[in-house]
Amino acid sequence: MVKICCIGAGYVGGPTMAVIAFKCPAIEVAVVDIAFARIAAWNSDQLPIYEPGLEDIVKQCRGKNLFFSTEVEKHVSEADIIFVSVNTPTKTRGLGAGKAADLTYWESAARMIADVSKNDKIVVEKSTVPVKTAEAIEKILMHNSKGVKYQILSNPEFLAEGTAIEDLFNPDRVLIGGRDTPDGQKAIQALKEVYAQWVPKDRIICTNLWSAELSKLAANAFLAQRISSVNAMSALCEATGADVTQVSHAVGKDTRIGPKFLNASVGFGGSCFQKDILNLVYICECNGLQEVASYWKQVIRVNDYQKNRFVNRVVSSMFNTVSGKKIAILGFAFKKDTGDTRETPAIDVCKGLLGDNAHLSIYDPQVTEDQIRKDLSMNKFDWDNPIHLQPMSPTVIKHLNVVWDVYEATKGAHGLCLLTEWDEFKTLNFKRIYDNMEKPAFVFDGRNTVNVQKLRDIGFIVYSIGKPLDGWLKDMPAVA
Ligand code: NAD
Ligand code: UDX
Numbered sequence: 288m289v290k291i292c293c294i295g296a297g298y299v300g301g302p303t304m305a306v307i308a309f310k311c312p313a314i315e316v317a318v319v320d321i322a323f324a325r326i327a328a329w330n331s332d333q334l335p336i337y338e339p340g341l342e343d344i345v346k347q348c349r350g351k352n353l354f355f356s357t358e359v360e361k362h363v364s365e366a367d368i369i370f371v372s373v374n375t376p377t378k379t380r381g382l383g384a385g386k387a388a389d390l391t392y393w394e395s396a397a398r399m400i401a402d403v404s405k406n407d408k409i410v411v412e413k414s415t416v417p418v419k420t421a422e423a424i425e426k427i428l429m430h431n432s433k434g435v436k437y438q439i440l441s442n443p444e445f446l447a448e449g450t451a452i453e454d455l456f457n458p459d460r461v462l463i464g465g466r467d468t469p470d471g472q473k474a475i476q477a478l479k480e481v482y483a484q485w486v487p488k489d490r491i492i493c494t495n496l497w498s499a500e501l502s503k504l505a506a507n508a509f510l511a512q513r514i515s516s517v518n519a520m521s522a523l524c525e526a527t528g529a530d531v532t533q534v535s536h537a538v539g540k541d542t543r544i545g546p547k548f549l550n551a552s553v554g555f556g557g558s559c560f561q562k563d564i565l566n567l568v569y570i571c572e573c574n575g576l577q578e579v580a581s582y583w584k585q586v587i588r589v590n591d592y593q594k595n596r597f598v599n600r601v602v603s604s605m606f607n608t609v610s611g612k613k614i615a616i617l618g619f620a621f622k623k624d625t626g627d628t629r630e631t632p633a634i635d636v637c638k639g640l641l642g643d644n645a646h647l648s649i650y651d652p653q654v655t656e657d658q659i660r661k662d663l664s665m666n667k668f669d670w671d672n673p674i675h676l677q678p679m680s681p682t683v684i685k686h687l688n689v690v691w692d693v694y695e696a697t698k699g700a701h702g703l704c705l706l707t708e709w710d711e712f713k714t715l716n717f718k719r720i721y722d723n724m725e726k727p728a729f730v731f732d733g734r735n736t737v738n739v740q741k742l743r744d745i746g747f748i749v750y751s752i753g754k755p756l757d758g759w760l761k762d763m764p765a766v767a
Contacts, residue, residue, distance in 0.1 A: 464499025
């Protein structure tokens with residue numbers, strides 16, 4: 288029986304290994320982590336992450352050929368294939384701070400592998416890493432090996448949160464990079480056989496190590512670039528009376544462009560896009576490619592602009608002040624069908640409104656109050672460094688309310704901001720919401736989720752990203 292061990296039981300390690308175990312009953316999969324609470328949650332009825340379809344698979348495999356454990360060294364030493372799926376956040380201090388990937392967790396995992404391994408291993412980079420990381424890992428392993436041989440493979444993960452299981456069951460492609468040596472090719476073949484249990488062979492792409500590493504950063508940069516492009520257009524739509532939904536529909540009909548990933552929004556969030564683009568920018572700068580670096584940096588700038596623009600629109604529409612006004616925030620997660628809040632645009636929007644002295648009432652079906660309070664206390668990039676938590680100011684504590692019901696969140700509010708496209712927001716009783724709000728009642732839709740005309744008919748003043756502006760909003764000062 289082939290034994291797989293995955294270091295890192297997070298958003299990638301957990302679902303990916305659950306699917307491998309589910310699809311390959313002849314493989315024993317151990318997912319290990321140093322975070323005791325996380326492993327305890329994986330072994331409980333309350334999994335540590337919310338992902339549609341995940342619970343079912345875990346329940347079917349757990350205890351049979353899928354194990355979650357904190358005995359990291361034991362499982363690593365027993366495994367034939369070791370996936371490393373630890374976090375690779377943006378560095379918050381030192382050389383490259385604010386851009387470069389922090390490989391501390393990766394390096395410590397590699398050193399531990401070298402320490403405990405007694406037989407030859409295939410080590411698979413599952414985390415997203417800077418191009419050429421495999422070379423560094425190889426050096427650490429080789430210089431510390433006690434006669435053990437290692438093959439390093441790059442096998443980046445392309446799943447998106449909220450659709451992780453669907454993406455893993457039916458991936459557009461699986462990418463495996465390895466050395467062009469007989470042993471390297473043998474290792475690629477071994478990993479290919481695992482995926483070939485359920486992925487059609489023509490969707491398993493094999494490349495050299497550096498292409499695989501770089502393709503992951505490139506894919507995320509291309510995806511984020513599309514969102515920033517349509518978001519940049521949304522600003523122009525608002526200025527001209529064009530409708531961004533109509534524009535992206537027309538643009539996406541060109542088969543060379545395609546319709547996906549063209550939804551204008553309050554900005555992209557999530558743990559990957561910003562981090563990976565900043566990392567790409569840093570790599571370009573290190574290679575003396577300033578023009579290329581500034582091209583990709585602009586994708587982040589437009590994203591920050593979009594979030595600021597949204598906050599400015601809220602404040603300027605409401606007579607240029609939200610001081611003391613209750614504003615309901617509907618949705619805090621960075622997208623629907625996940626409880627993940629890493630880099631969610633809601634953080635910037637809430638901080639912007641709190642900065643203008645608004646009183647917020649926040650509702651999200653999957654995010655806890657504790658998480659929201661933590662997120663609003665953290666500095667940029669600090670979600671992976673909880674020790675840097677700043678105490679929340681007493682004013683912010685007083686002005687922040689987290690509730691478990693949309694109607695309570697919106698009761699007595701002057702405005703509501705819709706920041707995550709949860710399906711349940713499509714069927715809200717907006718008449719009831721309107722009746723219980725202060726007048727004029729404002730809706731600011733950051734996800735193009737509501738039916739603008741219906742809401743205007745009820746009496747709301749509605750702003751929806753990139754849509755023709757309400758007469759009211761046109762009369763308000765321009766938003767930069
Ligand atoms: P995560 O923070 O959810 O999980 C990482 C886990 O690794 C944590 O539980 C942490 O405790 C554990 N860990 C860290 N160092 C360890 C060590 N030395 N030994 C054992 N466990 C250790 O992160 P994630 O979202 O799963 O992302 C992991 C990697 O995958 C990142 O490089 C990320 O860029 C990449 N990725 C993420 C996604 C996504 O949607 N989240 C998608 C594709 C790729
Ligand atoms: C992304 C990549 O899609 C995935 O391939 C990679 O493995 C990890 O990073 P994820 O961040 O989980 O996945 O979700 P994704 O669906 O890409 O959404 C990212 C952000 O972009 C979200 O905030 C989402 O709301 C936003 N988005 C997405 C838009 O604003 N408009 C769109 O058209 C699509």
